[in-house]
Amino acid sequence: MTITFSELRLDLASALAHFLDPEEASAESLRWFEDGLEWNRAKLASRGDEVATAEVRYQVGQWLRRRRQGEPWAYIIGFERFRGHRFEVTEDTLIPRPETELTLETALEIGRYLGLRKACDIGTGSGILGICMALETDWAVSASDISEGALKVARRNAEKLGARINFSQGDLLTPISDPLELVVSNPPYVDPADASTLQRELSFEPQQALFADDQGLALSTRILRQAAEHRAHAVVLEIGAGQSAELIERAKAFGWKQARARQDWAGHDRILIASG
Numbered sequence: 001m002t003i004t005f006s007e008l009r010l011d012l013a014s015a016l017a018h019f020l021d022p023e024e025a026s027a028e029s030l031r032w033f034e035d036g037l038e039w040n041r042a043k044l045a046s047r048g049d050e051v052a053t054a055e056v057r058y059q060v061g062q063w064l065r066r067r068r069q070g071e072p073w074a075y076i077i078g079f080e081r082f083r084g085h086r087f088e089v090t091e092d093t094l095i096p097r098p099e100t101e102l103t104l105e106t107a108l109e110i111g112r113y114l115g116l117r118k119a120c121d122i123g124t125g126s127g128i129l130g131i132c133m134a135l136e137t138d139w140a141v142s143a144s145d146i147s148e149g150a151l152k153v154a155r156r157n158a159e160k161l162g163a164r165i166n167f168s169q170g171d172l173l174t175p176i177s178d179p180l181e182l183v184v185s186n187p188p189y190v191d192p193a194d195a196s197t198l199q200r201e202l203s204f205e206p207q208q209a210l211f212a213d214d215q216g217l218a219l220s221t222r223i224l225r226q227a228a229e230h231r232a233h234a235v236v237l238e239i240g241a242g243q244s245a246e247l248i249e250r251a252k253a254f255g256w257k258q259a260r261a262r263q264d265w266a267g268h269d270r271i272l273i274a275s276g
């Protein structure tokens with residue numbers, strides 16, 4: 001039996017639609033073609049009637065077998081795109097999320113507005129925040145993570161993308177010895193009580209990257225306190241929807257003069273900014 005690349009793409013989209021909604025399934029099938037087979041939309045449009053080889057069909061079948069078990073595509077292919085760059089990801093790193101771009105943009109705005117020159121990315125994971133800050137500014141950037149595996153990936157990503165970063169391993173701000181100016185973090189902030197309601201894909205990601213005690217607030221709270229003790233100028237934190245009111249109160253109790261939230265496009269408070 002022969003099958004063309006266009007037909008294979010349609011078959012893949014309907015196979016993915018067994019466990020994704022149809023729009024997501026169609027978009028993901030295009031990503032498989034683009035990132036996995038190097039067949040982008042333009043190539044599909046112009047050469048889609050070429051016959052797919054047995055090798056290609058076998059490869060897609062193997063990927064589908066893993067994907068059906070819930071493994072995210074980014075782990076299968078080994079990278080995720082963020083801010084136009086390809087970031088290697090492994091089972092040691094969280095997969096970068098599109099919404100974290102708002103955290104990055106807020107950090108860039110706050111740092112520029114306050115005229116800061118030094119930034120640190122706490123819980124760097126694959127390195128996305130620290131690396132993008134280093135590539136898009138002339139700031140001195142440091143980054144830390146408690147996970148040795150994540151730091152190895154972040155170092156490789158920094159090297160590949162040509163970003164100069166001072167990496168260190170340890171608990172939150174403890175390993176950062178430079179004087180702190182801007183502290184940026186997308187810390188684990190999921191409430192462990194919500195674990196059973198989450199998408200099955202999340203079970204493939206490092207649990208240490210997702211969950212935090214105290215209803216998801218433990219690490220955000222410690223970052224706000226440690227940054228205040230280190231006399232940092234500002235903190236930009238990605239937070240969970242519904243966490244802003246409690247964190248603003250805690251930030252003020254730690255001595256931050258200003259603490260406010262920024263909303264995402266859906267109107268949820270998703271970034272906490274503390275300064276002063």
Ligand SMILES: C[S@@+](CC[C@H](N)C(=O)[O-])C[C@H]1O[C@@H](n2cnc3c(N)ncnc32)[C@H](O)[C@@H]1O
Pocket residue numbers: 093094095096097100122123124125126127128129144145146147150170171172186187188189208209210219
């Ligand atoms: C939500 S992930 C964010 C990763 C990356 N910054 C991103 O936005 O994709 C949180 C990261 O914090 C790290 N982490 C968890 N607990 C930590 C701690 N106590 N100290 C430092 N890093 C920690 C995890 O290993 C993980 O890489």
